[in-house]
Amino acid sequence: MWFVSFVKSSIGKKIIMATTGLLLILFLAVHAFGNAAIYMGSKYFQIYADTLHGFPVLVLIFGLGLLVLFIAHISVGTLLFLESRSTRYSRYEVNKRVVENTFASRTMPFTGLFILVFTIIHVFGFNIAAPAGVPISVTVKEYLSGFFYSLFYIVSFVALAIHLNHGFWSMLQTFGVNHPRYNCLIAKLTIIVPVFFLVLFGGIPIYFMTGAGSAY
Amino acid sequence: MNTIDLTLKIWRQKDNDSLGNFETYTLRDITTDMSFLEMLDVLNENLTKEGKEPVAFDHDCREGICGMCGAVVDGVAHGPDKEVTLCQLHMRTFNTGDTLVIEPFRSRAFPIRKDLVVDRSAFDRVIQAGGYVSINTGGTIDGNAIPISSETAELSMDAAACIGCGACVASCPNGAAMLFTSAKISQLALLPQGQPERKKRAQAMVQQMDAEGFGHCTNEKECEMVCPKGISIRNIARLNREYMKGILMGE
Numbered sequence: 467m468w469f470v471s472f473v474k475s476s477i478g479k480k481i482i483m484a485t486t487g488l489l490l491i492l493f494l495a496v497h498a499f500g501n502a503a504i505y506m507g508s509k510y511f512q513i514y515a516d517t518l519h520g521f522p523v524l525v526l527i528f529g530l531g532l533l534v535l536f537i538a539h540i541s542v543g544t545l546l547f548l549e550s551r552s553t554r555y556s557r558y559e560v561n562k563r564v565v566e567n568t569f570a571s572r573t574m575p576f577t578g579l580f581i582l583v584f585t586i587i588h589v590f591g592f593n594i595a596a597p598a599g600v601p602i603s604v605t606v607k608e609y610l611s612g613f614f615y616s617l618f619y620i621v622s623f624v625a626l627a628i629h630l631n632h633g634f635w636s637m638l639q640t641f642g643v644n645h646p647r648y649n650c651l652i653a654k655l656t657i658i659v660p661v662f663f664l665v666l667f668g669g670i671p672i673y674f675m676t677g678a679g680s681a682y
Numbered sequence: 683m684n685t686i687d688l689t690l691k692i693w694r695q696k697d698n699d700s701l702g703n704f705e706t707y708t709l710r711d712i713t714t715d716m717s718f719l720e721m722l723d724v725l726n727e728n729l730t731k732e733g734k735e736p737v738a739f740d741h742d743c744r745e746g747i748c749g750m751c752g753a754v755v756d757g758v759a760h761g762p763d764k765e766v767t768l769c770q771l772h773m774r775t776f777n778t779g780d781t782l783v784i785e786p787f788r789s790r791a792f793p794i795r796k797d798l799v800v801d802r803s804a805f806d807r808v809i810q811a812g813g814y815v816s817i818n819t820g821g822t823i824d825g826n827a828i829p830i831s832s833e834t835a836e837l838s839m840d841a842a843a844c845i846g847c848g849a850c851v852a853s854c855p856n857g858a859a860m861l862f863t864s865a866k867i868s869q870l871a872l873l874p875q876g877q878p879e880r881k882k883r884a885q886a887m888v889q890q891m892d893a894e895g896f897g898h899c900t901n902e903k904e905c906e907m908v909c910p911k912g913i914s915i916r917n918i919a920r921l922n923r924e925y926m927k928g929i930l931m932g933e
């Protein structure tokens with residue numbers, strides 16, 4: 467069957483990585499939009515959160531979809547990592563890379579793992595085990611005013627930015643988007659996209675941590 | 683005439699079933715005008731005179747067009763010079779006193795035959811799986827009857843420059859053969875003659891590539907950097923498109 471050979475093939479697995487990666491980026495974009503309401507004050511953020519959770523069925527369906535994407539991305543990524551491990555780390559006496567700046571590509575499985583740990587803690591803290599009866603806008607401020615909690619968030623967003631620095635370009639290449647006319651733009655986007663998320667998301671813990679959000 | 687003295691650490695291995703190890707040799711007064719393979723010839727002459735087994739390495743044309751030669755020198759396939767094969771690498775690239783570590787092109791799909799000689803017939807089987815066009819017999823068609831733009835013809839020629847040396851596989855952190863396969867697919871996919879078998883070709887060649895034990899691509903760009911023919915990873919993007927079209931929309 468075509469689907470089985472697609473999933474078994476090396477390129478098929480890459481296309482699954484790229485497709486799930488793209489959908490995860492789209493989720494991040496929507497999530498960043500909602501969270502940006504924090505910068506406008508607790509009132510607006512609470513309105514956003516209440517509106518979102520005014521559609522419990524949709525939140526459930528999209529949440530489950532996101533979980534499936536996440537699991538697919540992680541399991542195929544782990545499979546690929548395990549497959550190439552023996553080749554990667556012990557082939558030559560002298561190990562040298564000619565490409566400069568390989569940090570992001572070399573650390574994909576590790577930055578990915580960091581994001582996973584973050585996601586689990588994040589979902590527990592603000593959703594599953596969030597303090598009952600307290601508005602979410604209050605909980606967010608309380609948690610993120612803590613130095614170590616905030617620091618952990620910032621480090622996680624840096625890991626995400628590094629993951630996307632290679633991931634965004636790699637995704638386009640996997641989809642076959644590589645043309646001299648657009649490569650200059652793509653090279654810029656591999657910086658702009660991760661920095662965009664880093665600033666929007668990373669700004670939130672900094673906002674509370676530094677006291678800039680005291681009037682929030 | 684400039685000469686240099688070198689220390690060589692070379693991988694010696696009797697055959698695929700034996701364990702290999704590094705042997706160290708010193709060479710004096712190597713002329714910097716020599717090619718890398720000529721330097722190895724000098725070493726082998728010395729070894730033969732001493733009654734020792736010479737170092738086995740592959741070579742044929744010695745002018746960078748056949749794709750037979752190749753070794754990893756100090757961690758880089760075909761050595762530190764850009765866009766050259768090992769036979770076209772010259773000793774002027776090195777300095778006196780250098781220690782060079784010389785290893786075979788390693789891959790799960792390339793068994794070591796002896797010392798630096800590896801068996802790259804996995805590449806041949808990838809080609810056999812679909813890297814051809816079938817032309818039925820009949821009246822010869824006038825070459826100019828099939829129009830093609832010169833830009834497209836050039837792109838096809840650029841891909842056709844691949845000599846199948848295996849440096850892409852040797853340098854890839856994942857041991858992938860994507861640059862090779864993508865060049866062989868691109869040279870045909872870009873030409874009118876390659877169209878009838880296009881969708882089948884990508885699927886068949888990728889399937890064979892995987893079956894041979896080559897790794898998967900994680901877009902590290904290392905292959906492009908060491909390719910002696912400057913094959914671009916734009917071809918890999920094309921291969922991905924060809925494969926997607928083939929498997930998602932092929933018959």
Ligand code: HEM
Binds near residue numbers: 580
């Ligand atoms: C919001 C979270 C995430 C986003 C937006 C994201 C995005 C991406 C993108 C766009 C790619 C490039 C796909 C390609 O090479 O074609 C990628 C690759 C990868 N991701 Fe993620 N990812 C996320 C989370 C994770 C997690 C949690 C893990 C693992 C625990 C992970 C592991 C990997 C690995 C190992 C690769 C490299 C695969 C390869 O190059 O072969 N990612 N990611």
Ligand code: FES
Binds near residue numbers: 740742747770
């Ligand atoms: S010997 Fe022919 S390419 Fe080097």
